[in-house]
Amino acid sequence: MKHLLTTSFLVAAATGAFAQEQGGRLDIVVQPEPPSLMLGLVQNGPTQMVAGHIYESLLRYDTDLQPQPSLAKSWEISEDGLTYTFHLHEGVTWHDGEPFSAEDVVFSADEFLRETHSRLRVSLNYVESITAPDANTVVFQLSEPFGPFINSFEAGTMPIVPKHIYAGTDYANNEMNATPIGTGPFKFEAWEKGSHIHLVKNEDYYLDGKPYLDEVFFRVIPDAASRAVAFETGEADVLPGGSIENWDVARLMEDEDTCSTGEGWEFLAPHSFMWMNNREGPTSDERFRQAVMYAMDREFVRDVVWNGFGKVATGPVSSRTNFYTDDVTDYSHDPDKARALLEEMGYDGEPVRILPLPYGETWQRWAEAVKQNLQEVGIEVEIDSADVAGWNQKTSEWDYDLAFTYLYQYGDPALGTARNYLEDQIEKGSPWNNVEGYRNPELDAKWAEAAVTLGKEERQKLYTEIQQEIVEDAPVAWLLELEFPTLYDCKVQDLVTTAIGVNDGLRDTWIKQ
Amino acid sequence: MAIATTVLGRLIKAAITLLAIVVLNFLLIHAAPGDPAAVMAGEAGAADEIFIAQLRERFGLDQPLYVQLWNYVGNIIQFDLGYSYRQGAPVFDLIMERLPATLLLTLTAFGISLLFGVAMGVAASARVGRAGDSVITGIALLFYATPLYWAALMAVLVFSVWLGWLPGFGYETVGGGFTGLSRALDILKHLILPATTLGLFFMAVYTRMTRASMLEVAQMDFVKTARAKGLPDRVIRRRHILRNALLPVVTLAGLQAGQLVGGAVLTETVFAWPGIGRLMFESLQARDYNTLLGVFLISAAMVILFNIVTDLVYRLIDPRIGATR
Numbered sequence: 001m002k003h004l005l006t007t008s009f010l011v012a013a014a015t016g017a018f019a020q021e022q023g024g025r026l027d028i029v030v031q032p033e034p035p036s037l038m039l040g041l042v043q044n045g046p047t048q049m050v051a052g053h054i055y056e057s058l059l060r061y062d063t064d065l066q067p068q069p070s071l072a073k074s075w076e077i078s079e080d081g082l083t084y085t086f087h088l089h090e091g092v093t094w095h096d097g098e099p100f101s102a103e104d105v106v107f108s109a110d111e112f113l114r115e116t117h118s119r120l121r122v123s124l125n126y127v128e129s130i131t132a133p134d135a136n137t138v139v140f141q142l143s144e145p146f147g148p149f150i151n152s153f154e155a156g157t158m159p160i161v162p163k164h165i166y167a168g169t170d171y172a173n174n175e176m177n178a179t180p181i182g183t184g185p186f187k188f189e190a191w192e193k194g195s196h197i198h199l200v201k202n203e204d205y206y207l208d209g210k211p212y213l214d215e216v217f218f219r220v221i222p223d224a225a226s227r228a229v230a231f232e233t234g235e236a237d238v239l240p241g242g243s244i245e246n247w248d249v250a251r252l253m254e255d256e257d258t259c260s261t262g263e264g265w266e267f268l269a270p271h272s273f274m275w276m277n278n279r280e281g282p283t284s285d286e287r288f289r290q291a292v293m294y295a296m297d298r299e300f301v302r303d304v305v306w307n308g309f310g311k312v313a314t315g316p317v318s319s320r321t322n323f324y325t326d327d328v329t330d331y332s333h334d335p336d337k338a339r340a341l342l343e344e345m346g347y348d349g350e351p352v353r354i355l356p357l358p359y360g361e362t363w364q365r366w367a368e369a370v371k372q373n374l375q376e377v378g379i380e381v382e383i384d385s386a387d388v389a390g391w392n393q394k395t396s397e398w399d400y401d402l403a404f405t406y407l408y409q410y411g412d413p414a415l416g417t418a419r420n421y422l423e424d425q426i427e428k429g430s431p432w433n434n435v436e437g438y439r440n441p442e443l444d445a446k447w448a449e450a451a452v453t454l455g456k457e458e459r460q461k462l463y464t465e466i467q468q469e470i471v472e473d474a475p476v477a478w479l480l481e482l483e484f485p486t487l488y489d490c491k492v493q494d495l496v497t498t499a500i501g502v503n504d505g506l507r508d509t510w511i512k513q
Numbered sequence: 514m515a516i517a518t519t520v521l522g523r524l525i526k527a528a529i530t531l532l533a534i535v536v537l538n539f540l541l542i543h544a545a546p547g548d549p550a551a552v553m554a555g556e557a558g559a560a561d562e563i564f565i566a567q568l569r570e571r572f573g574l575d576q577p578l579y580v581q582l583w584n585y586v587g588n589i590i591q592f593d594l595g596y597s598y599r600q601g602a603p604v605f606d607l608i609m610e611r612l613p614a615t616l617l618l619t620l621t622a623f624g625i626s627l628l629f630g631v632a633m634g635v636a637a638s639a640r641v642g643r644a645g646d647s648v649i650t651g652i653a654l655l656f657y658a659t660p661l662y663w664a665a666l667m668a669v670l671v672f673s674v675w676l677g678w679l680p681g682f683g684y685e686t687v688g689g690g691f692t693g694l695s696r697a698l699d700i701l702k703h704l705i706l707p708a709t710t711l712g713l714f715f716m717a718v719y720t721r722m723t724r725a726s727m728l729e730v731a732q733m734d735f736v737k738t739a740r741a742k743g744l745p746d747r748v749i750r751r752r753h754i755l756r757n758a759l760l761p762v763v764t765l766a767g768l769q770a771g772q773l774v775g776g777a778v779l780t781e782t783v784f785a786w787p788g789i790g791r792l793m794f795e796s797l798q799a800r801d802y803n804t805l806l807g808v809f810l811i812s813a814a815m816v817i818l819f820n821i822v823t824d825l826v827y828r829l830i831d832p833r834i835g836a837t838r
Contacts, residue, residue: 392552
């Protein structure tokens with residue numbers, strides 16, 4: 001097993017130490033099968049992985065979350081943080097041959113995505129106007145200096161869609177959704193439902209020599225064990241993070257032709273925790289929630305259930321995200337402290353239900369580990385169960401005591417984290433808001449201020465205070481910063497070079513013959 | 514003529530049954546927790562109420578249940594299976610895309626199990642009590658008791674990973690560029706493992722059933738008569754015993770045939786076979802109501818159809834059935 005470091009990637013990219021070889025075919029496992037490839041309409045994981053190579057946004061982000069050119073070759077942000085000016089690449093064409101221009105960007109952000117993309121809407125609320133002074137310049141004028149706005153130009157967040165195809169149509173029912181047209185390094189060729197999606201090299205791509213690969217097959221293999229077999233038999237060259245069970249990851253990594261990297265998740269930075277219902281039952285008592293934090297042996301779970309992948313979470317913000325601090329209350333495994341807290345609150349043995357995530361065996365085992373930890377300190381536990389739709393229903397209708405989940409961070413606490421702790425995010429019907437029911441008006445004001453504060457240090461100060469106070473209140477039980485290693489055949493080079501990894505990285509990928 | 518009237522009568526009953534199945538399925542599916550809008554929003558990793566409300570409106574889920582049911586049944590009567598909003602395509606197209614692969618798999622499995630099952634049953638009954646019989650019944654018992662999922666994984670492990678003889682999954686070599694005969698051969702290679710695995714259970718059932726039935730019929734008076742007539746053993750076995758022993762096998766074959774469309778979920782999953790069983794399972798998880806109901810409807814229609822066919826085959830094998838009416 002060879003674990004590649006970022007530095008070696010960067011050095012290679014910067015100096016051209018390797019001569020990138022042209023040609024070849026790459027087979028990547030995608031799972032589950034995406035419902036659609038129209039990235040402006042559907043933003044689930046599998047769709048992003050495939051369509052992130054068909055569509056592009058203005059920027060990409062390296063593994064330190066620093067913005068890099070994509071459709072925009074350069075950009076400026078005014079000193080007051082209100083004006084974002086992007087200069088676009090010239091000579092870019094859509095896959096159908098039509099020229100791409102700033103008008104497409106204005107249409108995508110201001111009309112199309114405003115209507116269809118709920119996550120981007122949060123950022124667009126701070127945007128006063130989007131204009132195209134000329135064919136290669138786009139200007140975003142903000143009403144307030146919304147700090148995380150620079151993180152909004154990733155392919156899954158702001159995919160640029162063709163105006164000439166979508167303007168004035170019913171977006172969701174546009175016939176062209178079945179044959180997506182983007183500006184990206186690969187073109188859509190065919191989709192055999194249930195088997196594979198075939199992308200081919202965009203010969204007219206605007207960066208000279210790129211992409212290197214001739215074609216990419218995204219293989220749909222529904223069973224986790226079969227996906228591991230596909231990799232072993234060489235049918236698939238790449239197993240993106242999370243596509244096989246953890247014990248198979250450890251097993252496959254023993255092969256010396258197998259390379260792996262934990263990078264490529266910096267932008268999403270999946271952060272796992274258990275919602276604890278703050279409204280009723282034992283979990284409504286802060287001392288009970290703190291007792292849960294002390295009772296859990298999270299390092300054991302990381303080492304055994306996750307085979308050593310991941311990192312114990314210290315609080316609401318991931319250490320891979322901007323504005324993280326570890327200067328917070330330490331909830332290391334301490335059963336005695338947990339028992340003392342339970343005694344202090346007078347816990348009467350009322351049982352609590354744990355709802356695992358329905359994403360496979362790992363999550364089931366995790367729930368069992370937590371159950372055992374909690375029983376050790378005297379908490380009565382039952383494990384609940386549900387499929388994906390049932391899990392959505394139970395959590396979004398608040399029918400749970402403890403429920404496993406994980407949230408993406410999107411590079412900034414204002415985008416990924418705040419939504420789980422703000423009072424105005426308490427609303428039934430969605431599992432992506434303040435499901436636990438935490439209320440802290442004082443902190444709400446701080447969150448709001450931090451989002452539009454100019455200057456990194458000022459923002460850091462506010463977010464440090466926020467993290468310290470939330471960790472003390474323990475509205476949820478933070479678990480692990482999840483790590484989903486990507487496995488690949490070592491002949492594949494430069495596979496993961498960005499903060500979203502295989503979701504947009506194939507532009508630079510090549511195969512050593 | 515008699516057959517035509519019977520079939521017509523059965524078809525009318527079938528249509529009524531199907532309609533009842535449609536209504537029942539519809540209500541059952543809507544009783545399951547969650548809906549497609551919530552699942553789709555959930556997959557996006559972030560969603561606000563506007564987004565979910567938009568989806569519900571697009572899917573027509575914002576209307577009262579009885580209105581949705583009325584609309585759905587109305588469409589079905591006009592042979593319109595509706596639209597999968599999740600996959601952005603008409604359900605009929607989605608099903609037709611998957612149907613050939615599934616039928617190829619299940620029909621092959623059906624053929625394999627019936628052919629080998631009956632042959633092994635006949636062979637065992639001819640050697641009853643001897644070593645050959647024990648070997649065959651032993652094998653049948655093994656196949657009968659082995660869980661399909663495990664057998665499938667083992668088949669992949671042995672023949673694909675260890676020996677490398679056969680591809681472990683998929684319908685054909687992806688991007689292989691085969692055409693004509695070489696493509697057919699390629700598909701055949703991919704077909705062997707899943708079809709055999711899927712056929713094992715019913716093969717065992719047919720073996721046991723045929724053997725028991727053959728032994729039972731062999732005791733009957735008309736067989737003795739045939740023997741007394743001096744007919745050769747071979748002819749007695751084929752024309753007298755087997756023909757009569759096949760009736761229960763046909764009943765079971767009718768059952769298996771009913772599962773041709775929807776009965777291969779596990780096999781299709783393990784072998785990544787792009788069939789309808791997976792479409793069904795994925796639609797269930799996504800609460801893609803229209804697609805799921807469409808698959809159910811086609812499966813139900815197949816079950817009913819094969820019930821009718823089974824009845825007709827009975828008459829063919831044993832002309833006494835139906836002759837009195």
